Amino acid sequence: xxxxxxxxxxxxxxxxxxxxxxxxxxxxxxxxxxxxxxxxxxxxxxxxxxxxxxxxxxxxxxxxxxxxxxxxxxxxxxxxxxxxxxxxxxxxxxxxxxxxxxxxxxxxxxxxxxxxxxxxxxxxxxxxxxxxxxxxxxxxxxxxxxxxxxxxxxxxxxxxxxxxxxxxxxxxxxxxxxxxxxxxxxxxxxxxxxxxxxxxxxxxxxxxxxxxxxxxxxxxxxxxxxxxxxxxxxxxxxxxxxxxxxxxxxxxxxxxxxxx
Amino acid sequence: xxxxxxxxxxxxxxxxxxxxxxxxxxxxxxxxxxxxxxxxxxxxxxxxxxxxxxxxxxxxxxxxxxxxxxxxxxxxxxxxxxxxxxxxxxxxxxxxxxxxxxxxxxxxxxxxxxxxxxxxxxxxxxxxxxxxxxxxxxxxxxxxxxxxxxxxxxxxxxxxxxxxxxxxxxxxxxxxxxxxxxxxxxxxxxxxxxxxxxx
Numbered sequence: 001x002x003x004x005x006x007x008x009x010x011x012x013x014x015x016x017x018x019x020x021x022x023x024x025x026x027x028x029x030x031x032x033x034x035x036x037x038x039x040x041x042x043x044x045x046x047x048x049x050x051x052x053x054x055x056x057x058x059x060x061x062x063x064x065x066x067x068x069x070x071x072x073x074x075x076x077x078x079x080x081x082x083x084x085x086x087x088x089x090x091x092x093x094x095x096x097x098x099x100x101x102x103x104x105x106x107x108x109x110x111x112x113x114x115x116x117x118x119x120x121x122x123x124x125x126x127x128x129x130x131x132x133x134x135x136x137x138x139x140x141x142x143x144x145x146x147x148x149x150x151x152x153x154x155x156x157x158x159x160x161x162x163x164x165x166x167x168x169x170x171x172x173x174x175x176x177x178x179x180x181x182x183x184x185x186x187x188x189x190x191x192x193x194x195x196x197x198x199x200x201x202x203x204x205x206x207x208x209x210x211x212x213x214x215x216x217x218x219x220x221x222x223x224x225x226x227x228x229x230x231x232x233x234x235x236x237x238x239x240x241x242x243x244x245x246x247x248x249x250x251x252x253x254x255x256x257x258x259x260x
Numbered sequence: 261x262x263x264x265x266x267x268x269x270x271x272x273x274x275x276x277x278x279x280x281x282x283x284x285x286x287x288x289x290x291x292x293x294x295x296x297x298x299x300x301x302x303x304x305x306x307x308x309x310x311x312x313x314x315x316x317x318x319x320x321x322x323x324x325x326x327x328x329x330x331x332x333x334x335x336x337x338x339x340x341x342x343x344x345x346x347x348x349x350x351x352x353x354x355x356x357x358x359x360x361x362x363x364x365x366x367x368x369x370x371x372x373x374x375x376x377x378x379x380x381x382x383x384x385x386x387x388x389x390x391x392x393x394x395x396x397x398x399x400x401x402x403x404x405x406x407x408x409x410x411x412x413x414x415x416x417x418x419x420x421x422x423x424x425x426x427x428x429x430x431x432x433x434x435x436x437x438x439x440x441x442x443x444x445x446x447x448x449x450x451x452x453x454x455x456x457x458x459x
Binding site (some may be wrong): 005010011014015017018019025026029030033036037040044125149151152154155156158194202 | 293295312321322323324325326333337340341344345347350351355356359367378412413430433436450
């Protein structure tokens with residue numbers, strides 16, 4: 001007797017068998033390739049962080065101190081907990097929503113301390129993210145390097161944020177203007193002051209996303225950054241003026257940005 | 261059908277992109293640079309070849325009422341296989357292609373060849389047909405990407421070809437230019453193959 005290939009029973013059995021086979025195949029493939037894929041992602045995170053530090057050829061392990069920022073305080077992340085930090089970096093939604101226990105990377109070279117913060121935001125078509133490296137100066141905080149990537153910005157336009165050409169423009173930009181407001185942005189029509197960089201022609205929406213990303217992501221670290229900045233200032237002031245211990249402590253407690 | 265004709269037909273005389281006008285959407289999206297266009301072309305070739313092969317093997321036991329669903333499951337599975345391998349072994353390219361790898365599922369060429377050819381032909385013929393159609397698609401993609409990257413960025417495969425004197429033509433980077441270039445290719449193709457011209 002020939003099987004009726006269009007009977008309900010045949011179709012149900014056919015689909016069940018098909019789904020089981022396909023499901024098993026894909027599950028096997030996903031599990032067998034997962035280790036390799038995770039290693040790619042972890043490696044990319046480390047390379048991006050080192051690129052932001054401006055040390056693309058250096059090895060992440062050993063030279064970078066991983067930390068968390070809680071209420072403006074820096075605490076070192078022990079080796080056992082580092083995996084959780086990288087997982088958070090890979091989860092852009094959670095990273096964007098995080099308000100405390102913020103990941104941060106510290107590297108000291110030739111007496112200069114630099115910090116790298118993760119940044120996340122939205123471009124025109126999807127997520128944009130990256131790492132920005134900051135360094136304290138006497139009266140401000142400057143960007144020493146930035147690495148950005150995107151999920152699906154327009155190639156040749158918004159996607160240019162992932163190129164060195166755009167990223168190099170950020171180096172040396174001071175975060176805060178004379179009034180103490182966050183001032184770094186990609187400016188349509190070309191940079192108009194020393195805090196701004198040229199926006200990408202045809203990529204305005206992506207650049208707006210970059211601006212919002214920088215302001216909100218770096219803003220979350222502001223209490224820590226300002227605190228560190230105040231310390232640098234206080235140290236300088238202390239070296240110049242103070243002779244007693246008390247006034248130095250006062251200087252540290254005092255808010256900054258008063259001299260302009 | 262002759263196997264050799266089966267192979268050469270989709271490359272020129274019956275090219276899926278410029279004669280059948282299929283798969284235009286991804287031709288617009290991934291042709292800004294040459295490298296993603298190449299990888300995309302090869303990925304589509306893999307998917308058309310193996311979806312044709314698998315569907316041809318299944319064709320005798322296939323319930324016709326659910327054949328479209330079965331085709332989609334087979335194609336989607338192959339696309340996920342490609343995506344997973346790219347993520348594991350060609351991570352950078354996989355990031356460049358991002359969503360477009362997943363969108364191979366919706367490429368009309370893949371399902372078009374399964375429906376029009378694989379369901380009525382032997383496995384080996386179907387496999388060759390899939391390879392040929394994939395390569396026909398890849399060829400047009402690479403041709404379009406060549407012009408767009410060359411004039412739009414002054415480079416090829418990321419290497420700078422034109423010097424600093426050349427101001428990149430940003431118009432080439434916009435999707436409409438891909439359509440215009442494909443239009444020009446169709447024009448040239450039809451003026452050579454006179455039998456394709458409508459009377």
